[in-house]
Amino acid sequence: MARHLVETLTGLGTVHAQGELLRTTRYELSLWLHDEPGQGSEAVTHISGHIDITGIAEAVVLAGPETLTLTIEDGRCLAFQLTNTAGAITARGWLP
Numbered sequence: 001m002a003r004h005l006v007e008t009l010t011g012l013g014t015v016h017a018q019g020e021l022l023r024t025t026r027y028e029l030s031l032w033l034h035d036e037p038g039q040g041s042e043a044v045t046h047i048s049g050h051i052d053i054t055g056i057a058e059a060v061v062l063a064g065p066e067t068l069t070l071t072i073e074d075g076r077c078l079a080f081q082l083t084n085t086a087g088a089i090t091a092r093g094w095l096p
Helices: 057-063
Strands: 002-017 020-035 043-051 068-071 077-082 088-091
Touching: 002 043
Parallel strands: none
Antiparallel strands: 002 020, 002 068, 020 043, 043 088, 068 077, 077 088
């Protein structure tokens, strides 16, 4: 399986949990395509990156880490999961 970087996004966005604003934060996102063997030209999008979570750790725990949404500067929204306590994130695609 080959992995190709499609785009890198940086900026200032907002993090919400269950509709509640937790904070405005800097983000850095990498958008990847994974070519799956046997699927022809179809690819699965994967998004990884980092956000500043300083001061929101408790709110994330209380709200549940599976309910987090990042809205980036261009208005797109991303449901994401934190993958470590330093603010690394992962997601599968943009919300409609």
